[in-house]
Amino acid sequence: MLAKMPEFIDPILLADRNASIEGELPVSSLDRLAAMLSNDDGNVAVKLFFGKVGKLATVEGHISAILAVKCQRCLEAVEWPISSDIKLAVVHSLALANKLSDGYEPLYLADEEKIPLKNIVEDELLLSLPDIPKHQHDCIAPNSPKNMSARSHKAGEAPMESPFSILAELQNQKKLETKNGSTKK
Template sequence: MKSKPLDPRRLDVAALAQRGEQLAGEWPLASLERLAEAAVRESPAFDGAQVRWRLTGEARPVKGGAAEIWMYLHAQVELPLCCQRCLGPVQTVLEVERPLRFVADESRAAALDAELEEDVLELVRDLDALELVEDELLLELPLVPAHEDDCPDPLPRPVDDLDEVSEPAQEPAEHPFAALARLKKSTS
């Protein structure tokens, strides 16, 4: 009997692991709303941007116990971010390669996550792989996106006090009472 195909939007992680299968695909950047918010939508590169992803399941045997459920996540996208130097779009590649271990409940996941290097998540029946991929890519966003080398269209540099071109000195304005004193002298 043929097993039912796995749906990445309602993924049975345990079944993926037990079968040792791999799921892969692409989603348009616009379908990952939170990640799309970080991108420069006006950039021509936004419309064609695709998030490529791959999930591989593994059930690791454990002596005297149930097998550990693992999933390996790989995701990659090239998206236009706003360069913080020139304020123009900068193409930025985000790539995630992460092992994920799944355990029976949230409290065990929290306890193991604190002591292990790998990420530990609660095993749920219907995992939304799109949300998981989006979360992991959001964690990869640079704090300050910028062109690696010189910006193609740098902003004009602000003029510092030292760089200012000195203007010719102007005569100080006449004190208002000086004019009154002159007027008083001329009438006396």
């Protein structure tokens, strides 16, 4: 096991050595992911084991983190726990990727031998995030009528008047005029 999390890794060399990597990466170092979060505090726990299945270099392991995503209803932060298993096979072509056995996802290496470790972790986290994150409880959108009236009641203000209340008043006025026998036009 490596003592420090390396910035770049050579998965084939690590697989030849049956190496493992264990440690934490700061969420703030994951640029693509950080842009989708309410804040980039915290760390991602990473455990990766490199080995071989036949001639194929493999990367297996687990990542876990608690990410602060934006609720798509109320736009407030939601703590979203992620716990994901990784099972990758290193391939150099699309043909090899199509021949992978069940359970393995391709880790495509073109010409480079070393790749950023954070790319593997970040890709897995992005795949684990929900399309539309939201609170488990019923939260209210910030500009919804329910939320506006709740806010005004809390602040001691009168509830916001409906734009259709004028029409209702005109209709009531017309009914009264008709009842009283008035035929103003």
